[in-house]
Amino acid sequence: MPANVNKGPKALKRTGGFTLVELVVGMLVLAIALVLLSSMLFPQADRAAMTLQRVKSAELAQSVLNEIWGKRYDEHSNINGGVPACGSPSGQTCSTQMGPEGEGRNDFDDVDDYHALDETQLMLNSSQRYLDRYPGFKLAVEVSSAAPEVNKLIAIHVTTPQGEVITYHAVRSNY
Structure with a gap:
């Protein structure tokens, strides 16, 4: 019998x-x-x-806050801090005007100069704007005080490109 012959259905x-x-x-x-x-x-x-985006928001707020923190408390405070602090019996009265007193951006010298700082303004000692460095982010800084001789509240509002507003607060005391 040849080898190629079909052996039934089981052979398939x-x-x-x-x-x-x-x-x-x-x-x-x-x-x-x-x-x-x-x-x-x-x-x-x-x-x-x-x-x-939240991390970048915190980075932006921290950079602005670090800059603000390095400035003196008030226009009428001693440049190096210490006595007499504005509002003290032997010192001048504290400034109640929030915002720059005519200085340019690189000449901000006290905390309240940063009031109304936003993303369209130049970064410190730079030709870059916050908007250039952080595209899509919005920045708004508010400095307020109920008692300017005691402390000032710094609120930094950062809006992410997705529209989430994150607010960072700091309190600067007069010392």
Whole structure:
């Protein structure tokens, strides 16, 4: 008997390919995986971008606050601090006007000069604006005081490109 003679239905071998059931199960598994990825993993990218924007917001606020913190308390305070502090019995009265007293941006010399500073103004000793360094971010600085001879509240509002407003506060005391 020749070797290539058919020996019945049991002699047929499967040569490759998938059955219809295997294809349907594979598509079902793929669909479930795509749904899980799109609902759980992909939104993490948006959250990562928001986290990055918040970190950049804190960096911007901290740089402005560091600059403010290095200035004297008031126009009428001693340049090196110490006695007599404005508002003290032997010192001058403290300034009640918030905002620069005619100085240019590089000449801000006390805390309240920073009132109304925004992203369109130049950075300290630079030709760059905050807007250039932090595109899409908005900056607004408010300096206020109910009792200027005691302390001043510094509020730095940073708006991220997604519109989230983050406010940073600091209190500067008269000493």
